[in-house]
Amino acid sequence: MANYDVIVIGSGPGGYVAAIRCAQLGLKTACVEGRDTLGGTCLNVGCIPSKALLHASHQLHEAEHNFAKMGLKGKSPSVDWKQMLAYKDDVIGQNTKGIEFLFKKNKIDWLKGWGTIPEKGRVKVGDDVHEAKNIIIATGSDSSSLPGVEVDEKTxxxxxxxxxxxxxxxxxxxxxxxxxxxxxxxxxxxxxxxxxxxxxxxxxxxxxxxxxxxxxxxxxxxxxxxxxxxxxxxxxxxxxxxxxxxxxxxxxxxxxxxxxxxxxxxxGRKPFTDGLGLDALGVKMSERGQIETDDQWRTNVEGLYAIGDAIAGPMLAHKAEDEGMAAAEVIAGKHGHVNYGVIPGVIYTHPEVASVGQTEEELKDADRAYKVGKFSFMGNGRAKANFAADGFVKILADKDTDRILGAHIIGPMAGDLIHEICVAMEFGASAEDLALTCHAHPTYSEAVREAALACGDGAIHA
Known part of the structure; x- marks a missing residue:
């Protein structure tokens, strides 16, 4: 039996980030993971491998549809599916090994196996029982199905x-x-x-x-x-x-x-909490199978915390990461905070789609007075040069104060562009603040500035 300040159950983005932050704050930390590799669903069978295939297939699309337009002529590449999967697996390996390195660097013990919580302050992994002053559940989520649909993972x-x-x-x-x-x-x-x-x-x-x-x-x-x-x-x-x-x-x-x-x-996905022993512990659960927590990520059981997909909120890796860091801060006696109003969402298709804050529909339902600033990527020089002019940037701002309430982007690099608006919203910025900020030319980000200008006297290139 080993004694720890914190044991984190699950090594996905929420879990491994929580473990690293706990260790950085001087807490003796262990992380339980039953997979052969760290990183959870995201790094092994989710975010990272899917982005590898999205990147590879987009390169094929560019070769087939845009290379010749730029004077890059020749036979279109053929697809070696086995090699593409090998590339995807290599990307997974690099990332999961990176988490393993970070665990060693921060002196975090990896408790290999599936964890259960037999009683308050104890975690059982295999035949071993470990004591912990605090336990963080970061077990993530699993794919949900439909009645009449049996998944075999082949057909x-x-x-x-x-x-x-x-x-x-x-x-x-x-x-x-x-x-x-x-x-x-x-x-x-x-x-x-x-x-x-x-x-x-x-x-x-x-x-x-x-x-x-x-x-x-x-x-x-x-x-x-x-x-x-x-x-x-x-x-x-x-x-x-x-x-x-x-x-x-x-x-x-x-x-x-x-x-x-x-x-x-x-x-969709559903919280994965099977086998933890939460019923026997008396942990409060929601009707949707989520672990109920307070605003400090504490459950109703003393010393037991929960984060990420296992609790309420959007099932996003970065939301879990934020909660992991915040829960660690709370356990260390500091102030942990997550601004749930500024959590971006991204779809990594081409063009990409990204959003943060409120939608126009939500503002209408709330009877909020707002204004819209919109700019098409057709007016962006860089986007036109790169055959990426589909889509637009849309900024929603309070009609009276001009404070940014939300933003929605469909277009090139939307998943990166959205963060300029996230930072602005975190600091309570107005659309005018963005509009008055110098943006390098030629960049996709100029479309964000133009949309901000459109909230005022008007965009320049529209």
């Missing part, structure tokens, strides 16, 4: 199986038009797969700004993705190597079928 897959298919399918049906479905659907569409997205709602990317939703779907359709909206999947019938997706259209209750080589179930 009917979650995001995990979609990252390691044995071959590129001719036809893929994606169930769910959220972030995961659209990112992986984009990957396979670029690789030549006929992709059809089936969505229960009448719009893609639930919760996103309505104007962005419409433009985003329009651009994805232009890229070759097909959409069946307002459709309720009834079942998926699997044969040896193929599948049939049965669905009903909500508008008229008519029944339809789609054939596919692969079906990707991308209907």
């Amino acid at each position: 009917v897959v979650t995001s995990t199986g979609a990252l390691e298919l044995s071959k590129i399918p001719k036809k893929m049906v994606v169930i769910g038009a959220g972030v995961i479905g659209l990112e992986l659907g984009s990957v396979y569409s670029r690789l030549g797969t006929e992709v059809t997205v089936v969505e229960f709602l009448d719009h893609i990317t639930p919760g996103m700004d309505g104007e962005v939703q419409k433009q985003f779907q329009k651009l994805l359709k232009k890229q070759g993705l097909e959409f069946v909206m307002g459709a309720a999947v009834q079942s998926v019938e699997t044969m040896k190597t193929k599948a049939k997706v049965h669905y009903k259209l909500r508008k008229d209750d008519s029944e339809h079928t789609l054939d596919a080589d692969t079906v990707l179930v991308a209907t």
